[in-house]
Amino acid sequence: MVGYVLQKLGYALLTLFGVITVIFFLFTILPGDPARMMLGQNETAEQLAVVKKKYGFDQPVSIQYVRYLNDLSLLSFHSKNPSDYTFLAEGKYNATLLFSVGNTNVVIKTPYLRESFQKNGKEVSAVIAETLPNTFILAVSAIVIAMIVGVLLGIISVLFKDGFIDKAIQLLSTLGMSVPSFFSAIIFAWVFGFLLHQYTHLNMTGSLYAVDDFGNGKYIQWKNLILPAVVLGIRPLAVVSQLMRNSLLEVLNQDYIRTAKAKGLPFYQIIKKHALKNSLNPVVTAISGWFASMLAGAVFVEYIFGWNGLGKEIVNALNTLDLPVIMGAVIVIATLFIVINIFVDIIYGWLDPKISRQ
Structure with missing residues (x-):
């Protein structure tokens, strides 16, 4: 298992x-x-030289690449010379000095994602720390909706197998998997946030926190979470519905289910007490993968609904060519995706020793 x-x-x-x-x-x-x-457009040659020197843009791409890896690495090397790009200013980063070799300090530190081009030198890590929690809340809400509604629709499809309701649910599931999220977001915002606003009281745009009109600070606006969470959860909901239906039908053909039927147990009792639990394994597997991808899939949904998450920040950074924010956000999302998938693989290996021996 360790190997x-x-x-x-x-x-x-x-x-x-x-x-x-x-x-x-x-x-x-x-x-x-x-x-x-x-x-911007009004730079002088002197200003360009100063900026290039400060951020190391005056060096060849290979040197810039090595320095970028050094910035991201937990174990990194930094010059003692204040004029050098790799100089580690005291107190600026969370770093611990290990030892020194000549003019170089070897330290352990948190990964440095550099500074934003457009936010007055604000660190990218601070930008991500402000927006990632909102994206996480949105992704978790979407997954919860997908799990609850998808499992219920899958069970209903089995109860009405090959009937009108079953075919209607399968049709809706196919549409849910086919329609792009940004198109669904536009439709939902227009219908439920504009046309039916007087009934739903939902806004077309809005984030988790709203600013009080009377200067009393920020407050949480939970209703703004409903539409983006539903839209983001449509595709995994459709997948869960289909998986649940197919898995439940497969379980219902097992011998122990036939035994339960022969004993005269009601059909809903068979599903509730015997078939449902064993049918959830592929659903849980699918959800673990979907959650990681949702962090990246929330980009256009957040932008359309005005949800102040990491996805919206990425779009804004693309519009302003704020490259450090784009690069940092993509690296953080990729890291989370990898970590979640590795964690799931380790859990599978622990549950099934055959996997860990392959």
Whole structure:
């Protein structure tokens, strides 16, 4: 089991290294001169030189790449020279000095995602820390909706197998998996937030926190969570519904179910006490994968509904070419995706020793 865990962790580190490499070269080579992006259209040659020196843009791409890895690494090397890009200012980062070699300090620190181009030098980690919790709340809410409604629809489909209700649910599930999230978001915002606003009292746009009109600070507006959570949960809901139906039908054909029927147990009791629990395994497997992908899939949903999460921040950063925010957000999402999948793999290996021996 230990070897299995180490193998999975090794694959995770290689995958993350590949993601970081692709992200760096994609957003360093293609967009153009990052110094000009930071200064705008009225820069001078002196200003460009200062910015390039400060952020290391005056170095070859290979040197910039090594420095970027150094910034992200937990174990990193930093110059003692204040004029060097790798100089570690005291108190600026959460770092612990291990030892020094000549003019270089070797430290353990938190990953440094650099500073935003457009937010007056605000650290990317601070931007992500402010927005990621909102995205997490949205993703969890969407998963809960998908699980509850999807399982119920799957059970109803089995109860009315091959009937009108069953076919209608399958049709809706197919549509749910086919329609893009951004299109569903526009439709839901227009219908429930505009046309039916007087009945639903839901807003077309709005985030988790709203500012009080009388200057009493912020307050939580839970109703703004309903529409984006429903829209984000449509696709996993459709998948859960289909998986639940197929899994439940398969379980109902098992011998112990036939025995229960022969004993005269009511059909709903058979489903409730015997078939339902054993039918949830593929559903749980699917949900574990969907939750990680939702963090990335929330981008357009958040932007359309004005939900102040990481997805909306990524779109805003793309519009303003705020490359450090884009790169940092993608790396954080990729890391969460990898961590969740590795955790699920380890749980599977623990539950089924055959997997860990493969």
